[in-house]
Amino acid sequence: MEVASEVFRRQGYTGTSIDRLAESMRISKPSLYGTYGDKAQLYLMALEAFADRIGRMAEEALNQEGGLEAAICRYLGCVLEVYFEGGDQGSGCLVMSTAATEAPSQPAVQKFLAEVLARADEVVARRIQRERGDGRGAPSQSDMALARVVTGILVSLSTRARAGESREELQKIVESTAKLICAGY
Amino acid sequence: MEVASEVFRRQGYTGTSIDRLAESMRISKPSLYGTYGDKAQLYLMALEAFADRIGRMAEEALNQEGGLEAAICRYLGCVLEVYFEGGDQGSGCLVMSTAATEAPSQPAVQKFLAEVLARADEVVARRIQRERGDGRGAPSQSDMALARVVTGILVSLSTRARAGESREELQKIVESTAKLICAGY
Numbered sequence: 590m591e592v593a594s595e596v597f598r599r600q601g602y603t604g605t606s607i608d609r610l611a612e613s614m615r616i617s618k619p620s621l622y623g624t625y626g627d628k629a630q631l632y633l634m635a636l637e638a639f640a641d642r643i644g645r646m647a648e649e650a651l652n653q654e655g656g657l658e659a660a661i662c663r664y665l666g667c668v669l670e671v672y673f674e675g676g677d678q679g680s681g682c683l684v685m686s687t688a689a690t691e692a693p694s695q696p697a698v699q700k701f702l703a704e705v706l707a708r709a710d711e712v713v714a715r716r717i718q719r720e721r722g723d724g725r726g727a728p729s730q731s732d733m734a735l736a737r738v739v740t741g742i743l744v745s746l747s748t749r750a751r752a753g754e755s756r757e758e759l760q761k762i763v764e765s766t767a768k769l770i771c772a773g774y
Numbered sequence: 775m776e777v778a779s780e781v782f783r784r785q786g787y788t789g790t791s792i793d794r795l796a797e798s799m800r801i802s803k804p805s806l807y808g809t810y811g812d813k814a815q816l817y818l819m820a821l822e823a824f825a826d827r828i829g830r831m832a833e834e835a836l837n838q839e840g841g842l843e844a845a846i847c848r849y850l851g852c853v854l855e856v857y858f859e860g861g862d863q864g865s866g867c868l869v870m871s872t873a874a875t876e877a878p879s880q881p882a883v884q885k886f887l888a889e890v891l892a893r894a895d896e897v898v899a900r901r902i903q904r905e906r907g908d909g910r911g912a913p914s915q916s917d918m919a920l921a922r923v924v925t926g927i928l929v930s931l932s933t934r935a936r937a938g939e940s941r942e943e944l945q946k947i948v949e950s951t952a953k954l955i956c957a958g959y
Binding site: 599600601603604678680681685686687689690691692693694699700702703706729730734735737738740741742743744745746747748749751752753754761762765766768769770772 | 784785786788789863865866870871872874875876877878879884885887888891914915919920922923925926927928929930931932933934936937938939946947950951953954955957
């Protein structure tokens with residue numbers, strides 16, 4: 590599934606042919622259809638596998654010991670790590686940067702994209718809430734409002750990576766976002 | 775060109791056929807090729823026309839009289855206006871939500887996407903700088919660092935609109951971003 594994710598991440602859903610997938614996954618077309626159904630089903634499975642992987646890593650980074658600013662830096666830093674897998678040319682996020690193109694025409698993709706965004710918002714909101722529970726700050730905005738800004742930056746880092754911005758440039762955005770969230774908080 | 779932009783915005787670059795474009799633009803395929811070259815050239819022209827239109831409107835909204843928080847609200851609010859053209863189902867941004875998919879495989883698209891992001895960063899950074907010139911705040915972060923967060927939110931609003939989030943929900947993100955930028959400032 591990781592191979593399929595990589596092909597879709599590079600070329601998008603529509604730009605990826607079944608031939609190309611079968612070749613990259615080193616299976617025949619009939620057994621691809623037999624195992625995964627059609628291209629749309631395989632794409633959804635690839636989205637799920639990618640989202641699970643990056644979600645698990647990022648959530649773990651977010652919830653390590655330490656204050657909120659460092660936690661957000663680790664969280665978005667871990668995301669950047671995945672966006673820049675395989676070299677200096679950032680390939681970004683399979684979900685954020687290819688599913689958004691497909692969403693208006695594929696209801697299942699739209700639903701999945703909405704769920705991933707909501708889950709990301711939720712995970713960050715819980716972490717911010719925990720910081721408040723520790724009495725480390727007075728709320729200037731709701732946990733969820735701040736979390737939705739953090740997720741927004743996560744989305745945009747994928748777009749910027751695919752536009753060719755360097756990892757160093759994006760790391761600066763990670764740091765200024767963490768600082769901003771904690772200053773407004 | 776607006777018709778072509780709409781077709782590409784709905785279906786993405788790869789998902790749009792020349793037949794569909796010719797039909798929507800009400801011209802024959804030969805005259806489409808004759809006037810615009812191939813699909814890739816037409817897509818770039820559509821990206822340019824879209825970016826010009828939204829850029830001009832948003833920049834004007836940003837630079838009206840008033841303080842920075844209201845200016846950022848107007849700026850991102852104007853962007854939302856365009857993202858929700860044509861109804862409750864947000865169609866987002868042609869540039870942010872379809873060009874990112876194409877960028878890794880089409881160098882001209884990648885270059886254009888990078889330019890649009892850089893221009894957006896620049897326009898917002900200048901507006902923040904002007905606020906500082908007016909003596910309305912002490913810098914906690916550089917103009918450009920704050921501007922790049924604002925552009926990030928602009929990008930993510932397109933993704934969220936295409937994921938089916940409502941305009942009201944996205945309007946709240948606009949307001950919390952403006953508040954956050956000014957609190958951190």
